[in-house]
Amino acid sequence: MVIKTATYLISSPDWTKCPKPDYPEYAFIGRSNVGKSSLINLLTNNEKLAKTSGTPGKTQLINHFEINNAWYLVDLPGYGFAKRSMSQRKQWEKMIEDYLRKRENLMNVFVLIDSRHSPQKLDIDFINQLGEWQIPFSLVFTKADKSTQLEVSRNIKSFLNKMKESWEFLPPHFVTSTVKKSGRDKILDYIEELNVQFRAIA
Numbered sequence: 001m002v003i004k005t006a007t008y009l010i011s012s013p014d015w016t017k018c019p020k021p022d023y024p025e026y027a028f029i030g031r032s033n034v035g036k037s038s039l040i041n042l043l044t045n046n047e048k049l050a051k052t053s054g055t056p057g058k059t060q061l062i063n064h065f066e067i068n069n070a071w072y073l074v075d076l077p078g079y080g081f082a083k084r085s086m087s088q089r090k091q092w093e094k095m096i097e098d099y100l101r102k103r104e105n106l107m108n109v110f111v112l113i114d115s116r117h118s119p120q121k122l123d124i125d126f127i128n129q130l131g132e133w134q135i136p137f138s139l140v141f142t143k144a145d146k147s148t149q150l151e152v153s154r155n156i157k158s159f160l161n162k163m164k165e166s167w168e169f170l171p172p173h174f175v176t177s178t179v180k181k182s183g184r185d186k187i188l189d190y191i192e193e194l195n196v197q198f199r200a201i202a
């Protein structure tokens with residue numbers, strides 16, 4: 001898929017303030033600092049579109065971007081950010097749960113996982129929660145440039161093995177690096193397929 005236009009639309013404190021759900025939508029979520037905003041910039045070929053930072057907790061609201069006047073990308077604040085108070089964490093949970101469960105045009109959630117680490121409980125718990133809510137998702141293993149290929153494939157394998165303990169079918173997965181600019185085409189092709197499905201059911 002060719003990205004012709006990518007524009008920032010709005011940052012919303014909750015799902016009721018989001019744009020009209022008339023386009024298929026794709027949200028990016030994962031641990032703080034895993035690279036959600038950077039991945040959105042890689043996909044859209046625009047390094048300045050979503051705000052990134054070396055310090056976790058940069059993205060705070062539900063950020064909508066409109067692509068090709070046809071679909072939405074959504075940048076979400078990350079989970080597992082240690083410097084948040086309990087009440088901020090509860091607020092995050094409510095905002096995210098409501099958005100994920102109520103957003104009717106949400107076609108897929110991309111859950112980002114840092115490819116440098118072995119399976120983390122926080123990520124597995126979040127994925128199991130998505131399962132309970134029956135929200136379609138796929139996995140993106142990020143920062144593949146930061147370790148060897150062998151290490152990355154080992155971590156992916158053990159993550160998928162961990163998932164097999166509670167999942168009968170495994171979701172699609174992608175591997176990305178914003179430094180090597182890799183993984184972009186496969187994700188965009190996948191989105192394109194889902195856009196076609198959205199048009200068929202709309």
Ligand SMILES: Nc1nc2c(ncn2[C@@H]2O[C@H](COP(=O)(O)OP(=O)(O)OP(=O)(O)O)[C@@H](O)[C@H]2O)c(=O)[nH]1
Pocket residue numbers: 030031032033034035036037038039051052053054055056057058059060076077078079142143144145146176177178179
């Ligand atoms: N080497 C490398 N660094 C990356 C990659 N993706 C992201 N980063 C870096 O990781 C840091 C965090 O990136 P962000 O895109 O801001 O992460 P985020 O998940 O949006 O973080 P929050 O909004 O705080 O939840 C930045 O310093 C990025 O430059 C990657 O593929 N490779």
Ligand SMILES: [Mg+2]
Pocket residue numbers: 036037038051052058059075076077
């Ligand atoms: Mg961010």
